Amino acid sequence: MRLGPVKDMLADETYLSTERLMIRRDSVGFSAMSTMCTYDLSALRRINTGNTYIWSSTHTTSKYSATGKVLEGPATAPLPYYYLRLDSKLHGGPIDTLYVQIGIERDPEWRLPFGDGAERYIKGAPVEPDKVAPIEKNLEN
Numbered sequence: 001m002r003l004g005p006v007k008d009m010l011a012d013e014t015y016l017s018t019e020r021l022m023i024r025r026d027s028v029g030f031s032a033m034s035t036m037c038t039y040d041l042s043a044l045r046r047i048n049t050g051n052t053y054i055w056s057s058t059h060t061t062s063k064y065s066a067t068g069k070v071l072e073g074p075a076t077a078p079l080p081y082y083y084l085r086l087d088s089k090l091h092g093g094p095i096d097t098l099y100v101q102i103g104i105e106r107d108p109e110w111r112l113p114f115g116d117g118a119e120r121y122i123k124g125a126p127v128e129p130d131k132v133a134p135i136e137k138n139l140e141n
Contacts (some may be wrong), residue, residue: 002097003097003100006086007096009030009117013025020035020043022035022087026111029103031081031084033079033080036053036079038076038078038079039073039075040059044064054069057075061073062074062075081107081110082102083088084101084112085112086099119136
């Protein structure tokens with residue numbers, strides 16, 4: 001699924017409500033976390049709790065931490081993290097765009113490293129299409 005230009009995802013957190021995803025960027029790279037309840041697939045709403053926030057189901061009492069860990073049920077599974085990439089060759093479209101593969105779950109610690117090409121967009125340098133990392137590069141990590 002096409003998420004949008006990398007330049008629009010440079011904040012520490014970018015909430016994409018339509019896609020029901022939270023995109024995070026840290027010193028290592030990008031990650032994508034679902035914001036759909038793992039119990040009933042309802043949209044989660046973000047509730048500020050002082051200096052942090054939680055995710056709360058709109059239909060049940062399920063609550064999750066900001067990083068997706070279950071705080072209260074009936075949900076028992078944490079929010080999934082998905083595989084991200086910059087390779088647009090399979091989908092077409094601009095190469096300065098972030099894509100997520102819903103259904104390919106990653107460990108919450110996994111990141112799309114800046115070394116996969118994102119640093120070029122962040123620094124503003126042009127990128128040649130053949131320099132974008134292929135999808136298979138991070139599947140083994």
